[in-house]
Amino acid sequence: MNFLAFRCILCHQILSIQNAGLCSKCSRTIERYTYCGCCGMPTSNYVLHCGCCLNSRPYWDQMVVIGRYTPPLSEIIKNFKFQHQFWLDKTLARLLLLAVIDAKRQHFIRIPEIVIPVPLHHFRQWKRGYNQSHLIAKHLAKWLNIPCHSQFIQRIKRTPPQLGLNAKARKQNLRQAFKFANQRINYRSIALVDDVITTGSTLNEIAKHFRQLGVENIQVWGLARAFHT
Ligand SMILES: [Zn+2]
Numbered sequence: 001m002n003f004l005a006f007r008c009i010l011c012h013q014i015l016s017i018q019n020a021g022l023c024s025k026c027s028r029t030i031e032r033y034t035y036c037g038c039c040g041m042p043t044s045n046y047v048l049h050c051g052c053c054l055n056s057r058p059y060w061d062q063m064v065v066i067g068r069y070t071p072p073l074s075e076i077i078k079n080f081k082f083q084h085q086f087w088l089d090k091t092l093a094r095l096l097l098l099a100v101i102d103a104k105r106q107h108f109i110r111i112p113e114i115v116i117p118v119p120l121h122h123f124r125q126w127k128r129g130y131n132q133s134h135l136i137a138k139h140l141a142k143w144l145n146i147p148c149h150s151q152f153i154q155r156i157k158r159t160p161p162q163l164g165l166n167a168k169a170r171k172q173n174l175r176q177a178f179k180f181a182n183q184r185i186n187y188r189s190i191a192l193v194d195d196v197i198t199t200g201s202t203l204n205e206i207a208k209h210f211r212q213l214g215v216e217n218i219q220v221w222g223l224a225r226a227f228h229t
């Protein structure tokens, strides 16, 4: 498997930088877009809030994503999640790191004190106990020189699919899915690391908990943003 580390995962061209995973040409084909710094919706220029999230404010403050959930990014994520291509963690984490650096400039985010991976949810196809978000979060923590804490949130049950449930049932469904290990947190700024962000309802439930514990700045970092069409 090692030979893959030196070649572009998409075009198989030999790479000059070891372990980067993607050549610059393929990296440019990822659908990056200008988004609202809070909810991640597409906007015409960089804004900290759009009309959407001013109307119904999420419990988190800022969002960072690599790009839209379209090929090739969606294919890389699917291979990582479902094809056991776990070596893609470094490639994806590096893309997310670059997105975080961009967001520092465009949305004035500050590097948080810790990163927290979101426990398994839509990863039901993956064997239990293995969390891809954790792999990504660990790389980011190392590169940013901050701790990665996975013990704050525990997943206590599999969530039945959210589709077809009304808003109240959906909330109930989520509330019972997580157990928050600590009732205290000594950090003022955190980043929750997730994979694909669609409605953000899971993240919002988790962010609400940390908000109630008094965390001042809550960021959500996702590999991709998917939209309902
Ligand atoms: Zn390539």
Ligand SMILES: [Zn+2]
Binding pocket: 036, 037, 038, 039, 040, 041, 049, 050, 051, 052, 053, 054
């Ligand atoms: Zn917004």
